[in-house]
Amino acid sequence: MEVTNEVLPTSPERIADMMEPGPDGPIYMLNLLKFKEHAEYEDGRETNLSGREAYEIYGREVSKLIGEYGGEVTFVADVTFLALGQVEDLWDEVAIAKYPNRAALWEMSISPEWQAIGVHRAAGLAGQLNIETVASAFES
Secondary structure, X not given: OOOOOXXXXXXXXXXXXXXXXXXXXXXXXXXXXXXXXXXXXXXXXXOOOEHHHHHHHXXXXXXXXXXXOOOEEEEEEEOOOOOOOOOOOOOOEEEEEEEOOHHHHHHHHOOHHHHHHHHHHHHHEEEEEEEEEOOXXXXX
């Protein structure tokens, strides 16, 4: 299995897939996050922030914004240990966000508000995996 961390979708096919309706009902986006040691802003601004600190600015703001699209952040935690499997480098943090559907996630992601706060996300992330999931029949 080859894993490629990305900050934004890089292929037209992936972007087209994001605009498809997706599963019925709510989706849960599992975010596996890898932070830069030092934040690097695309506009070249000087900063003493770590990548994690820059991402935390984004995280606080997106937690507010997501509610405007019917979603919520349901879980955030540091990665501390790999219990099973093998990977060259662990992610630093995991987060799970719930959206009413894929369209709500897409609409938020293209909004001017998200674009404005997204600069902190890009400055802080070395890469990430976003994995769309749906609740199984075993959800209580």
